[in-house]
Amino acid sequence: xxxxxxxxxxxxxxxxxxxxxxxxxxxxxxxxxxxxxxxxxxxxxxxxxxxxxxxxxxxxxxxxxxxxxxxxxxxxxxxxxxxxxxxxxxxxxxxxxxxxxxxxxxxxxxxxxxxxxxxxxxxxxxxxxxxxxxxxxxxxxxxxxxxxxxxxxxxxxxxxxxxxxxxxxxxxxxxxxxxxxxxxxxxxxxxxxxxxxxxxxxxxxxxxxxxxxxxxxxxxxxxxxxxxxxxxxxxxxxxxxxxxxxxxxxxxxxxxxxxxxxxxxxxxxxxxxxxxxxxxxxxxxxxxxxxxxxxxxxxxxxxxxxxxxxxxxxxxxxxxxxxxxxxxxxxxxxxxxxxxxxxxxxxxxxxxxxxxxxxxxxxxxxxxxxxxxxxxxxxxxxxxxxxxxxxxxxxxxxxxxxxxxxxxxxxxxxxxxxxxxxxxxxxxxxxxxxxxxxxxxxxxxxxxxxxxxxxxxxxxxxxxxxxxxxxxxxxxxxxxxxxxxxxxxxxxxxxxxxxxxxxxxxxxxxxxxxx
Amino acid sequence: xxxxxxxxxxxxxxxxxxxxxxxxxxxxxxxxxxxxxxxxxxxxxxxxxxxxxxxxxxxxxxxxxxxxxxxxxxxxxxxxxxxxxxxxxxxxxxxxxxxxxxxxxxxxxxxxxxxxxxxxxxxxxxxxxxxxxxxxxxxxxxxxxxxxxxxxxxxxxxx
Numbered sequence: 001x002x003x004x005x006x007x008x009x010x011x012x013x014x015x016x017x018x019x020x021x022x023x024x025x026x027x028x029x030x031x032x033x034x035x036x037x038x039x040x041x042x043x044x045x046x047x048x049x050x051x052x053x054x055x056x057x058x059x060x061x062x063x064x065x066x067x068x069x070x071x072x073x074x075x076x077x078x079x080x081x082x083x084x085x086x087x088x089x090x091x092x093x094x095x096x097x098x099x100x101x102x103x104x105x106x107x108x109x110x111x112x113x114x115x116x117x118x119x120x121x122x123x124x125x126x127x128x129x130x131x132x133x134x135x136x137x138x139x140x141x142x143x144x145x146x147x148x149x150x151x152x153x154x155x156x157x158x159x160x161x162x163x164x165x166x167x168x169x170x171x172x173x174x175x176x177x178x179x180x181x182x183x184x185x186x187x188x189x190x191x192x193x194x195x196x197x198x199x200x201x202x203x204x205x206x207x208x209x210x211x212x213x214x215x216x217x218x219x220x221x222x223x224x225x226x227x228x229x230x231x232x233x234x235x236x237x238x239x240x241x242x243x244x245x246x247x248x249x250x251x252x253x254x255x256x257x258x259x260x261x262x263x264x265x266x267x268x269x270x271x272x273x274x275x276x277x278x279x280x281x282x283x284x285x286x287x288x289x290x291x292x293x294x295x296x297x298x299x300x301x302x303x304x305x306x307x308x309x310x311x312x313x314x315x316x317x318x319x320x321x322x323x324x325x326x327x328x329x330x331x332x333x334x335x336x337x338x339x340x341x342x343x344x345x346x347x348x349x350x351x352x353x354x355x356x357x358x359x360x361x362x363x364x365x366x367x368x369x370x371x372x373x374x375x376x377x378x379x380x381x382x383x384x385x386x387x388x389x390x391x392x393x394x395x396x397x398x399x400x401x402x403x404x405x406x407x408x409x410x411x412x413x414x415x416x417x418x419x420x421x422x423x424x425x426x427x428x429x430x431x432x433x434x435x436x437x438x439x440x441x442x443x444x445x446x447x448x449x450x451x452x453x454x455x456x457x458x459x460x461x462x463x464x465x466x467x468x469x470x471x472x473x474x475x476x477x478x479x480x481x482x483x484x485x486x487x488x489x490x491x492x493x494x495x496x497x498x499x500x501x502x503x504x505x506x507x508x509x510x511x512x513x514x515x
Numbered sequence: 516x517x518x519x520x521x522x523x524x525x526x527x528x529x530x531x532x533x534x535x536x537x538x539x540x541x542x543x544x545x546x547x548x549x550x551x552x553x554x555x556x557x558x559x560x561x562x563x564x565x566x567x568x569x570x571x572x573x574x575x576x577x578x579x580x581x582x583x584x585x586x587x588x589x590x591x592x593x594x595x596x597x598x599x600x601x602x603x604x605x606x607x608x609x610x611x612x613x614x615x616x617x618x619x620x621x622x623x624x625x626x627x628x629x630x631x632x633x634x635x636x637x638x639x640x641x642x643x644x645x646x647x648x649x650x651x652x653x654x655x656x657x658x659x660x661x662x663x664x665x666x667x668x669x670x671x672x673x674x
Contacts, residue, residue, distance in 0.1 A: 009619035013608065020604030023597040066620040117597065 004054045008063050008082070010047045011092065011135055014040050015128035019121040026117045034107050037120045041100045044127065048089075048096040055089040056492075060505065062137070062513030069513060070199065077199045083137030083509055085499035087348065090492060091134040091265050094352050098256050098359045099127040101470035105363050106249040108466035109370060113247070119159065126152040126253060130261035137510070139188045139198045142266060146184065149262050150177045150229075156250045157242045169238075169245035176228060176238040183225030190218035201510035204274045204503055211278045219279065222270055223287075230263020232325060233295040236318045240302070243317065244310035244375075248366025251310060255317040256359035260351050264321070268328050268347075268500060276503035277335060285333025292329050293430045296322025300437035304444070309375040310365050312441055313358065316401065319438055320354045323347075326431060327416050330423045336501060339422045344497035345489060346415030352493075353400070353408045353481070360397040360474040364390055367467055371460040377445060382453025386460045389468060391449050393475045398442040400478050403435060408478050411485030530583040539581035546574040550656075557648035558641040564651025571652065572659030579660075584667045593668075596661040603654025610643040610650065 018040030025033040055061055063082040064070045070077035084092075103123060110116060129149025136142050154177060158170025192198055194214045195206045207215060231239035239259070243251050271284065299318030306312035327347025334340030367390050368383065369375050384391040396407065403413035413435065421428030462468060481488060499505065530536055553560075554567030579587040614621025624631045625642025633640040 005618075006615070009615075013612065013619070016604070016608055020601045020608065023594075023601040024605075027594060027598055064618060066614075066618055066622065068618060117594075 004051070004061065005063060007047055007050055008061070008084075008135075011044065011051065011131050012128055014044045014047065015124045015131065019124040019128065022121050022124070023117060030116075033120065037103060037124065038100075038107070040124065041096075041103045041127070044131070045093075045096040045100050048092045048131070051084065052089040052093045055084055055086055060085040060499065060509040062509050064513065070510065076197065077202050077510060080141050081137045081199055081201075081510065081513070082135045083201060083506065084135055085506070085509070086492070086496040087265075087268075087500045088134050090348065090352065090496050091261060092131055094355045095127065095130045095134060095257050095261055098355050099123075099130075099253060101359060101363070101474060102249040102253045105252070105366070105467050105470045106247075108464050109249050109366055110247065113160075115159070118155070122152050122156050122159075123250065123253070126156065126250075126258070130257055133261050134265055137200050139191065139200055139203070141198075142200075143181075143185060143188055146229075146262055146266075147181060149258060150181060153177075153242075153250075153254055153258055157246045157254070159247055159250065160245070166245045169241040173238050173242040176235070180225040180228030180235075183221045183228070187218040187221035187225065190214050190221070194218070199510065200269070200274050201507045204276065204278075205507045205510075207274065207278045208276075208503075215275075216279070219270070219275060219284070223267065226263055226267040226270070227291060230259045230267065230325070231295075231318050231321055232291050233298045233318065233322070234291075236295070236299065239318055240311060240314045243314035243362075244308060248310070248362050248369060251313075251365070252359040252362035255314065255362055256355040259317065259321060260324070260355060264324050264328065264347075264351060268331075268344075271328065271332055272500045273503055273506045276501075281332050281335040285329050285331075285335070288325055288329030288332060289427065292322050292325035293427065294322075295319070295325060296434035297430065297437070300434045300441065303441040304437055306441075307377050309368065309377055309380070309445065310362070312377070312445065313361050313365060316361075316438060316441060317354075317358055319434060320350070320358070320401065322434060323413065323416055323431065324350050324354070326420060326427070330419055330427070331497070331501070334423055339419050341494065341497050341501060342415060343419035343423065344500060345493040346412055346419055348496050348500075349415060349489060349493040350409075350412035353412045353478075356474055356477055356481070357397050357401045357409060360393060360471060360478065361401070363467070363471050363474070364394045364397065367463045367471065368460075370463055370467070372456055374456075377448050379454070379456055380448050381451035382449075382457045383460060384449045385453050386457055387462050389462045390471065393471050394449065395446060396475050396478055398446055400482070402439045402442055406479075406482050408481035408485065410482065411489060415489065530586065531581050535581045539577050543574045543577060546577065547571060550574065550652075554648055554652035555638070555645070557652075558644040559636065559638070564648040565655050567648070568652040568655025569659060571656040572663070575656070575660040576663045579663055579667060584664070587664060588668070591660060591664050593661050593664060596657040596664075599657040600654050600661065603650045603652075603657065606650035607647050607654070610646045613643060 018037055022033055022037060025036055061084045065080040067079055070079045070081045072078050110119060126149060129145050129152060132145030133142055133149060136145060154170055154174040157173050158166050160166040191203060194212055195203050197203055228235045243255050246254060296319050299315055299322055303312050303315035303319060306315060324347045327343045331340045331344030365375060371387060400407035400409035403409045417428055417431055420431050550567045550570035553562040553570055554564055557563030611620045614623030622642040631639055631642050631645060
């Protein structure tokens with residue numbers, strides 16, 4: 001019983017403890033509750049940091065619920081397991097970090113709102129759901145965490161229920177999300193019926209020797225559901241409504257984390273760790289690539305024509321998800337080759353980068369709404385004069401998301417361009433066209449910020465400490481990550497990509513944990 | 516709703532008349548006992564914390580509907596019920612953490628005692644499961660009652 005096995009379950013224990021105890025603390029004092037929530041969230045970040053460090057040093061990790069090994073008296077796994085390699089550990093760290101930023105920001109941003117006794121438990125449950133998804137190694141456990149995450153986000157999208165916008169977006173999100181969840185559940189049911197187990201690594205093991213049509217149908221259902229959840233293009237309509245309608249701190253988590261943990265992460269896990277080479281990787285890879293190309297063109301192009309700042313950011317999220325999907329698709333189509341690994345590393349790198357950048361941009365949008373009460377770009381002219389720190393942070397975030405050289409977005413996008421051009425020049429060209437649209441969208445916002453101030457923007461000022469600190473931390477993180485792009489890629493992203501591609505290693509971790 | 520008595524938006528505040536109130540007075544204790552039975556036998560028979568908790572909440576909601584919001588608000592403090600829901604969650608989490616020295620969710624009561632380790636099929640068996648059922652029952656009961664009272668209290672669209 002080593003330290004890591006004592007610490008690891010705290011990843012879900014801590015947010016649960018915070019969520020359940022917050023209504024009780026609410027009876028005592030509001031200040032105490034906020035301090036408690038912050039402490040819980042910081043503790044979660046500490047735990048994920050330790051897990052990441054452990055996995056980085058010692059390799060993949062297996063944890064069994066309720067016993068010391070997953071097997072019991074059987075010769076096949078019968079218990080829920082958590083399986084953590086570099087890829088999960090990196091995602092968990094990102095989730096905990098951005099969530100902490102969003103929670104620090106909420107203290108001031110939500111000060112004038114009512115209903116905070118639901119807000120803080122919900123935001124911790126949202127974090128819990130995402131952390132659960134990224135650590136689990138069991139398909140049904142994944143589904144439970146997915147629903148925890150989804151239901152918390154439906155409620156948070158409809159949190160501002162004094163406007164019809166929030167309620168409409170929440171209902172729409174719930175309908176689409178429930179449809180997607182039922183696809184996923186049906187896929188899981190088919191896999192369970194076919195292979196008689198829910199442990200991901202054991203399904204992979206059985207599938208390698210015995211691939212059936214049922215499993216392929218299950219893959220189609222799972223992919224359909226997860227593309228819904230990650231806001232891929234033919235089914236992105238809920239995203240552009242849901243993300244702007246939520247309070248900005250929640251938008252930052254939805255756009256930065258939820259579509260990744262509940263969409264891309266698990267899609268990649270299913271495609272690589274469960275199916276992997278058992279399927280025709282070229283065909284499935286190309287299907288993902290086609291969706292990715294559609295997503296990155298349509299998402300970025302739609303961002304150009306928006307006049308609502310948060311809607312623009314939401315469409316930009318759709319576009320950036322296209323890049324990540326592109327990396328996953330090329331990684332699958334060129335399975336096992338250097339180009340494939342590079343593309344996958346780029347996708348993982350861009351996932352982390354985009355979580356930071358989009359969280360920063362949404363937090364800034366929240367600061368602007370807080371100061372001016374509007375998010376219509378036509379009214380924001382000249383904000384740079386009166387809100388200098390916020391505007392500077394916005395320029396950094398926008399430059400990073402476009403992919404300007406000294407910042408972190410450049411490295412990940414460059415890897416994606418490079419690998420897609422090596423894989424197929426046409427796809428490389430499409431990726432660059434997407435960036436052209438993305439640049440147009442953000443340059444328009446920056447141009448507005450530096451325009452002539454109007455009477456409204458003259459009265460604006462930078463937000464208070466609790467809102468400014470997360471913005472500054474995220475800005476610094478983006479700049480610092482931009483300074484060491486190749487080290488980060490070599491030490492963290494490529495090992496994560498290799499851990500994802502290494503299906504035998506994933507299976508081996510399960511069986512090695514059984515002795 | 517058309518063609519009926521025009522709504523005043525205050526239907527929830529008044530009771531439903533003598534007949535319904537008398538029937539509710541008679542049935543609420545039985546519903547409560549049945550719900551408690553389902554919760555306590557969760558590890559032996561079909562049902563459990565959620566089902567029993569919903570049944571118990573059914574008694575509470577019947578009280579709210581039959582006697583009206585004013586009467587119910589005397590008995591139900593929304594904040595306290597919200598906190599009780601949290602207590603239910605915390606007890607569940609605590610039961611899961613009992614065997615933390617071996618693993619999260621390790622059923623140490625069942626393996627090592629000192630109680631709830633009787634013969635399988637008897638009431639005092641199954642380790643932490645009865646505790647978890649009670650916790651979930653409390654959580655579901657208080658949650659549903661708080662939700663029903665909130666819906667009755669914060670109805671905004673009239674007519």
